[in-house]
Amino acid sequence: MDFDLTEEQRLLKDSVDRLLADAYGFDARKRIVASEGGVSPAVWAQFAELGLLGLPFSEEQGGFGGGPVETMLVMEAFGRALVVEPYLATVILGGGLIRHAGSAAQQAAILPAVAAGERRLAFAHAERQARYDLFDVATTARPDGEGWVLDGQKGLVLHGDGADTLIVSARTAGATRDLTGLGLFLVDASAPGVSRRGYPTQDGQRAAEVTLTGVRVGPDAVLGDPKGALPAIERVVDEAIAALCAEAVGAMEASLQSTVEYLKTRQQFGTPIGAFQVLQHRSAEMVVALEQARSMAMLAAMMATAPDARERRAAVSGAKAQIGRSARFIGQQSVQLHGGVGVTMEYQIGHYFKRLTMIDTLFGDADHHLGLTADAGGLINS
Amino acid sequence: MDLRFTDKELAFRDEVRAFFKQALPPQIRNRITSGHHPTKDDLVTWQRILNAKGWAVPHWPAEWGGTDWTPVEQYIFQEEMQLAPAPQPLPFGVNMVAPVIYTFGSEAQKRRFLPRIANIDDWWCQGFSEPGAGSDLASLKTRAERQGDCFVVNGQKTWTTLAQHADWIFCLVRTDPAAKKQMGISFLLIDMKTPGVTVCPIQTIDGGHEVNEVFFDDVRVPVENLVGEENRGWDYAKFLLGNERVGIARVGVSKERIRRIKQLAAVEMSGGRPLIEDRRFREKLAAVEIELKALEITQMRVVAAEGRRERGKPDPASSVLKIKGSELQQATTELLMDVIGPYAMPYDPHSEEGSNEPPVGPDWAAMIAPNYFNTRKVSIYGGSNEIQKNIIAKAVLGL
Structure with a gap:
């Protein structure tokens, strides 16, 4: 058991913190959010230069072979600075799907370009009827000669408007809520039949509604098994949840x-309000909630790459449930303790509250993951 | 960073687990599993088994019987003891007064008391709280007046746990009434057989006799029983309470109780099905398990940081452990209430001694409600959770 960072990890953390302190102050972030596209190409290029965009990829894949702890450090720093860049969408989700499901040729074609900051990915998966069920997919992929034809609609595609390549989940067999019969397809965002409606999210990020109408892709567009993609999706989503947990902790x-x-x-009343015990106790309760969340974010990071899927999923769900509860409490109380300025756009605190609230809804809220943890038999066994 | 135990740590855990399995007398184990308090004999028997093995006081300095285990190994040892489940060694000796003695006491005190504490030849109790000094401990009034080579002690202590068995009591007493309240306090060791010491039982809401009032009426205490310097007792008390908070999370106890909840919920029926199949119950249980898992990791983080801390300086994060640990002990006793449902109701005043009457309802039900009632104490003792929040606000947040 060991909670220390290695020398390299400390350096990584310091350089990300430094970069964000210089380039991502609250006012700079405001300008980025308000800009056309809602993200910063300049910052993205700096991320590439620092090696962040290939961080989790192996060296053969054009990356740096970073593990879950490295991702955790980067995401925590992003959480502290409220970074709105498409890191989760491109590197963790998109890159993860290609790493875990893609062929060597697909990895070689895409990952180095991602690491260099030249290609952005988005995972077109969540649909209106699915809520938080990862297997619930109505979009279809019909065989068409050697290739496939895709039809369907994806409502919540994180950073889908800025992506070059979409990774689309679609049903090649079975009914909407079947566990099997799912495939993953690489789709050029500008391909005929793809229409995207980009929109801002509550927390200053970007997303898109993607409609696929008779979109044709070749056989080389399939990522992995066209009938058995669910395990890869679950694995990558667990990695994304671990990353979000770290971001939430930051x-x-x-x-x-x-x-x-x-x-x-x-x-107020002639004294700093921190002298009042009711506010001191509230703050102490926030410390407890934060430390519990930090512990579970560490568990999620460690377990997100565990070989046993059942064990991995229980731990990650437990972590997401804890993060959701802690984030709600800390987010709400931070606003409350700031008083009126807490509910103004001008102050930073409300923006933390909004991001924390949205993280809870991403890939399953606290209630959803509490249910999954309970169904898995809980976390205290052996 | 790695949350898993190393191979060496796992081997250590297996060694400890195997020893506990072989050495813990089954009747003691059963008494604890069924929710009863260990008896005096249980505690003495188990402490002496540990002492014979050389494991009675692993956290002490090696010259007094400590084992030189790493903080992680200490943690594993403590957790395995809770999971066995074995009696927790009486804390007042090995965890409270002994560290004060070996840190601040005289050589004579160390030689006289430490070996007897390790073997529980002396049963210790704690004389801190008074009727007028609870959370505001420093307002204590018990007086000790120097007369020749004695202190003469007058006053009253309360909430004195298991004083009915005690040979010795360590007390905070006021030696300088003129000084500012924290400054005039001394740390005194008092033989319970000294004339003028009277112990009166307090019955707690579970029907048990765990705590007492202790009265001091012109009790003459030799000056060599003063620990450290006169009027520095408050520093020693803060040191002692800081040590107390680390163990107070009792993660292993709550884990063991979760196991029991799962076993019992698999046989208790609700709506024609085992209770464990009820979604609402399962989610309630899972919510507690998540918090407990988080606390386990939080505790390991504090343990891992301990190696880098100055010896004897408690981590303010231990207040987080105390708050969450006590809440989860309470939550797990409450879940057991949910499991037993209406059969929590029958009260057997003799259940602690072991009744000859067959119980009403299942035989594992008797201690569930009493333990639920009794466990309300854990967020009150050792510095109430409200005091812990004051500590966090000051020491962690600088408010």
Whole structure:
């Protein structure tokens, strides 16, 4: 058992923190969010230069062979700075699907370009009727000669509007809620039949509604087994959840820190309001919620790459449930303790609250994952 | 970073587990599994088994019987003891007064007391709280006046756990009434057989006799029983309470209780099905399991950081462990109430001694409600959870 960072990990953390301190202050972030496209090509290029965009890829894949701890460190830093760039969409989700399901040729064609910052990916998966069920897919892929024809609609494609390549899940067999019969397809975002409606999300990020109408792809567009993609999807989503847990910890940490500073400076009744015990106790409860969340984010990071899928999924669900509860508490109380300014756009604290709230809904909220944890028989066994 | 135990740590765990399995007398194990308190004899028997093995006081300095285990190995040892489940060694000796003695006491005190604590030849109890000094411990009034080579002690202590068995009590007493309240306190070791010491039982809401009032009426205590310097007792008390909080999370105890909840919920029926199949119950249980898993990792983080801390300086994060650990002990006793449902109701005043009457309802039901009632204490003792929040606000957040 060991909670220390290696020298390389410390360096990574420091350089990401430095980059964000320089390029991603709250005002800079505001400008990025308000810009055309809603992300920063300049920052993306800096990420590429620092090696972040190929961080989890192996060296043969054009990356740096980073593990879950490296991803955790980067995501925590992104959480603290409220980064809106498509890192999760491109590197963790898109890159993860190609790493785990793609052939050597597909990996060689795509991953180095991702690592260089030249190609953006998005995972077109979630559909209106599915809620949080990963297997629930109505979009179809019909064989067409050697290739396939895709039809369907994906409502919540994270950073789908800025992506060059979409990775689309589609049903090659069976009914909408079957566990088998799912395939993954590489689709050029500008291919005929693909229409995208980009939109901003509540937390200042971007997403798109993607409609696929008779979209033709060749046989080389299939990622892995066209009838058995669910295990790969579950695995990559677990990695994404672990990354989101780390991001949430970073955001909760910054949110609490900002709140405590406010309590020390805001004066009422002739004294800093942090002198009041009711607010001190609330802050202490936020510390407890944060530390519990941090522990579970570590568990998620460690378990996201575990070989046993059942064990992995129980741990990741447990972590997401904890993060959801802690994030809701810390987010709401941070706003409450800031008083009126907490509900203004101008102040940063409300933006942490919004990001934390949206993280809870991504890939299953606390209630959903509590149910999955319970169905898996809980976390305290052996 | 790695949350898994190393091969060496796993081998250590297996060694400890195997020893506990072989050495823990079955009747003691059964008493704890069924939710009863270990008896005095149980505690003494188990402590002496550990001492014979050289494992009675692993966290002490090696010269007094410590084992030189790493913090992680200490943690594994403690957790395995809770999972066995074996009695927790009486904390007042090995975990509370002994570290004060070996850190601040005289050589004579160390030689006199430490070996007897390790073998539980002396049963210790704690004289801190008073009727007027609970959370505000420093307002304590028990007086110790120097008369020649004695302190003469007058006053009253309360909530004194298992004082009915005690040979010795360590007390905070006021030696300088003129000083500011934290400054005039001393740490005194008092033989319970000294004339003028009276112990009166307090019955707790579970019907048990665990705590007592202890009265001191012109009790003459030799000056060599003063620990460290006169009027520095508050520092020693803070040191002691900081040590107490680390063990107080009792993650292993809650884990063991979760196992029992799962076993019992698989046989208790609800709506014609085993209770464990009820979605609402399962999710309630899972929510507690998630918090407990998180606490386990939080505790390991504190343990791992311990190796880098100055010896004797408690981590303010231990207040997080105390708050969450006590909440989860309470949550698990509450879940057992949910499992037993209406058969929580029958009360057997003699259940602790072992009744000859057959129980009403299942035989494992008797201690569930009493333990639920009794466990409300864990968020009150050792510095109430509200005091822990004050500590976090000050020491962690600087408020």
